[in-house]
Every structure is written in structure tokens, then in C-alpha cells.
Amino acid sequence: MKVLVVGNGGREHALAWKLLQSPQVEQCFCTPGNGGTASLEGCENLPYAVDDFGNIAEFVQQNNIDLVVVGPEVPLSKGITDYLQRYNLKVFGPTQAGAQIESSKSWAKKLMAESGIAIAQGKTFTDAQAAKAYITQQGAPIVVKADNLAAGKGVIVAQTVEEAYNAVDELMQTGFNLIVVEECLQGEEVSILALTDGKTVRALLPAQDHKRIGEGDTGPNTGGMGAYAPAPIATPELLERVQKEILEPTVSALRQQGINYCGVLYAGLMVTPEGDPKVLEYNCRFGDPETQAVLPLLETPLAELLMACIEGRLNEFPPLQWYDGSAVCVVAASEGYPGSYEKGKVITGITEAENLGSTVFQAGTKLEDNRLLTDGGRVLGVTSRGQDFNEAIEKVYSCIEAIDFSGKYYRRDIGHRVR
Missing domain, CATH: 3.90.600.10 (Phosphoribosylglycinamide synthetase, C-terminal domain)
Structure with a gap:
């Protein structure tokens, strides 16, 4: 079996590394990859950018690639899965319509609100003055988000009203014409990376990451400065609630929209002081750096698991096996x-x-x-x-x-x- 991983980050290195541990995987390619994938035994880098769909499709067809795994959100939001599926290629990653769950926070919030999923309350704005008036009314702390993709750095947790005003101006001046302003939930965050074939959902081990650049969780947000798994706050009881109250209703809501979502549903959750899980946001791909903490603990062959998703038989797949520790x-x-x-x-x-x-x-x-x-x-x-x-x-x-x-x-x- 030959696999192609699309992307060039630490997440993609971890995916290639884990896929090569699957008994049936004989070779892995990564495009464009990085120094790590270039030196990984059994892996070869390709020169194509993540949005070079034409060359990627041609390579997959000419080299009989059995599975394409898309790492980053950008090619998913641009429709790489839709493009490759036109050639009947097997792709792990949602279609462009499904990727809206990350590429449009307002779309995702509407989907969840209509499905009764617990979320942070808020509103969407295209006008800075209207957003500021809402902030004045709500007070601080309050969260200001870019509606669309911002490389993990489009979220500002404003501690004062003035800081929130500045966040609105900064995002809109940077080119984000649609922003979301929402309540600042209190509690402890946890990341649940779940795999789905559009019907069944299997959660991986819960993880926690550290978004801010400075020690003590201070300073500006980053793409992530570290992560660990399994997160102790996600007890078996909490995970069961997340499965029944969040993950399964989300997949059902997507299906009702005509979206057969095959890929990762990455739920960024806040566990409130009362112990209730609420969705902060969804991502449509493996987390980075959560993947680098979760995959080393996975004993189940990853390639078999991803193929079960693509082929719509995740409900038949045996329980996931994990290493201790x-x-x-x-x-x-x-x-x-x-x-x-x-x-x-x-x-x-x-x-x-x-x-x-x-x-x-x-x-x-x-x-x-x-x-x-x-x-x-x-x-x-x-x-x-x-x-x-x-x-x-x-x-x-x-x-x-x-x-x-x-x-x-x-x-x-x-x-x-x-x-």
C-alpha cells in the first residue's frame, strides 16, 4: 500500500511516521514535506504545494497511490478532496462543504446552535461599529474571532473592552471582513480529535495544548507550543457526554445538510467549572501539535483506521488500542x-x-x-x-x-x- 500525505508541518511528519508503522504501508510520500519527512525511512518528499491539486492528482494516478491523507485546513477548505474524488481517488479529509466547520466559524456556530449543541453564545458582524456596540453591551472578558481561517492565531481573548475594540480593528484591517464576538467561557480547555466516516464517530485520546507563547499561558496566541495526552480532565464520563451530546449530533447535523463528512472532527472544548463540555470551535483536520502527542500512543494501525473511514465501515472496526502511559x-x-x-x-x-x-x-x-x-x-x-x-x-x-x-x-x- 502506498500513501501520500499532503502538508509540510510537524503534524504531517507525525502522520507519515505513524502510517509507515502500519503493516500494509510499504511507501509514503509527502508533499511538499520538510526536512523530517525527507529523512524518514520509507518516505519521499514531492515538490507540489498543498493547493497544486492538478499535479497531486496526476502523481496519485500515475503512481497508484492507495490513500491520500490531507493534513492542513487550507487545501481542505479549497476543495482538494472534491477535486481528487472526481478521479475516484481515496482521500481522508472532508469535502469543501464539510471543511466549512473550520473555515467559517459563523456557519459552524449556526449548525451547532440549530442542533442543540452547547456552544459559547455570540454574534457575527461585518461592521466594526456594530461589533463594538455589542462588546460595550456585553462587557469583558470577551472573545473576538476571525470568521475564516487564520492559521490558529485569529482568536483574541480580550480582558478589557478597549482590548476587544482593538481586536475588532486589527482583524478587520488585516482583511477579515466577518468576525465573531462571543462570550468568554470559563473553565479548562480540552481537544478531542475524532475520526468519522460520516455516520460513526471514534474519538482518539483527549489532549490539551498550550496556545500562548509565554510560560504560565501568557502572551499572544500561537499555532501551539506543546501538548500532552491523555488529558486527565477528560474522564470516561465526560468523554461519553462529548460523544453523545456533541460529536454524534454534529455528524448527524452535517448529514442533514447533505454532507458526508469523512475525516477528522477536532472539537476544541471548554469544560466549565460545573463539569459541562461546551464547544469553543471545530477544526476539520488533525490538530498540531496535539497529533504529535496522540499518535505515539496509538497502537491500532493508522492506515487501517483511515481506510475504514473512507470505505464507510468504521462501525465494524474493532475498538482502538492504545499504549499505556x-x-x-x-x-x-x-x-x-x-x-x-x-x-x-x-x-x-x-x-x-x-x-x-x-x-x-x-x-x-x-x-x-x-x-x-x-x-x-x-x-x-x-x-x-x-x-x-x-x-x-x-x-x-x-x-x-x-x-x-x-x-x-x-x-x-x-x-x-x-x-
Whole structure:
């Protein structure tokens, strides 16, 4: 079996790594990939951008690729699945209509509200003054979001009314003509990555990520500075509620819209102080860096699981098997991220880190003249497993110390909620 992974981040490196562990997968391709996928045994990078649908389709057909796994949200929102399915190709990832659950927050909120799913209350605006009037009425803290895709950084949790006003202006001046203003839910966040074939839903282990750049969860939002799994706050009782009250009604609502959703339903949830789960937002793909913490714990062959989704037989698939223990992923970023940063810094020490017991998923990297160089804001995701969180955390931080590049930055408190 041959597989193609679309994307170039740490998530895609983790997907290729896990897919190659499936007994039936003999070869993996990644487009455009990164330095990690280029050096992964059994994996080969391709030169096509994630939205180069024509060349991707041609390669898949000419090379008899059995499965295409789409990592990022952008090609999904542009319709890569629809395009490839015209050629009867097997794609794991929702259609463009299904991807609206991430690409349009207002569309997703309407879908959930009409289905009785618990969400943060709010309104959608195209006019800055109307949004500000609503903010004045509601008070702070309050959340201001870009309606469409913003690379994980289009959400501002404003602690004051003035800060919320500034968020409205900033988003609209950046080109986001539609924004969502909603209540600031209190509690603890948890990420549930669930796989579905459009009828049955199977949740993976719950994870928690650390969005903010600074220790103590301070500073601006990022794409994610680290994650761990399984998140203790997601008890079996809570997960059962999420399954029955959120995931299954969402898939049913999509089906009623005529959308056969095959892919990942990534629910970003807030668990309120009363213990109730509410949806903050949905994503239409594997999380990054949650995937780098969840997949190392998955014992079930990933390729078999994804094919069961594509072929509509997830209800027949046996219960998912997991390795014991915990996993923690810490992101090493370029100095200056999530603002401006320099590229082209030489990376050393990855082999040493892996010899110490970690798996290093590469994100913003490239191979050039046999040298591994930084090529993005989030450079590496260092993941370690342990019998418990303390062991995993101690191991991951000893491993990340072995890695070096100029300007390396990482948070030293990933997993602080579980220690």
C-alpha cells in the first residue's frame, strides 16, 4: 500500500511516521514535506504545494497511490478532496462543504446552535461599529474571532473592552471582513480529535495544548507550543457526554445538510467549572501539535483506521488500542515567533535527542546541502512517552536540551496542569 500525505508541518511528519508503522504501508510520500519527512525511512518528499491539486492528482494516478491523507485546513477548505474524488481517488479529509466547520466559524456556530449543541453564545458582524456596540453591551472578558481561517492565531481573548475594540480593528484591517464576538467561557480547555466516516464517530485520546507563547499561558496566541495526552480532565464520563451530546449530533447535523463528512472532527472544548463540555470551535483536520502527542500512543494501525473511514465501515472496526502511559510534546520555535523571525539556522542534536528516548517531529525545517536548517516559526516538536506524566515531562525536557539552533525558544512549563 502506498500513501501520500499532503502538508509540510510537524503534524504531517507525525502522520507519515505513524502510517509507515502500519503493516500494509510499504511507501509514503509527502508533499511538499520538510526536512523530517525527507529523512524518514520509507518516505519521499514531492515538490507540489498543498493547493497544486492538478499535479497531486496526476502523481496519485500515475503512481497508484492507495490513500491520500490531507493534513492542513487550507487545501481542505479549497476543495482538494472534491477535486481528487472526481478521479475516484481515496482521500481522508472532508469535502469543501464539510471543511466549512473550520473555515467559517459563523456557519459552524449556526449548525451547532440549530442542533442543540452547547456552544459559547455570540454574534457575527461585518461592521466594526456594530461589533463594538455589542462588546460595550456585553462587557469583558470577551472573545473576538476571525470568521475564516487564520492559521490558529485569529482568536483574541480580550480582558478589557478597549482590548476587544482593538481586536475588532486589527482583524478587520488585516482583511477579515466577518468576525465573531462571543462570550468568554470559563473553565479548562480540552481537544478531542475524532475520526468519522460520516455516520460513526471514534474519538482518539483527549489532549490539551498550550496556545500562548509565554510560560504560565501568557502572551499572544500561537499555532501551539506543546501538548500532552491523555488529558486527565477528560474522564470516561465526560468523554461519553462529548460523544453523545456533541460529536454524534454534529455528524448527524452535517448529514442533514447533505454532507458526508469523512475525516477528522477536532472539537476544541471548554469544560466549565460545573463539569459541562461546551464547544469553543471545530477544526476539520488533525490538530498540531496535539497529533504529535496522540499518535505515539496509538497502537491500532493508522492506515487501517483511515481506510475504514473512507470505505464507510468504521462501525465494524474493532475498538482502538492504545499504549499505556502518557505522551508530552514540546515545540522548539524560532526566536521572535509568532512575530517575525529569521530562517536558515543550522539544527544539530536531533539524533542525540532521539537516542535519549524522544521522537523529534520536524515542522519548520528543510534539508539543504546535507544540512538541516530552520525554515519556519515552529521548528520541531519533541515528543516523549512515559509511564506517567512526570516521567514523560522529565524525559522530553532532557531530550530538547540536546538539540541546538541559534535562537531556539521553547516553553519550560508544558504539562504544568498535570504535574
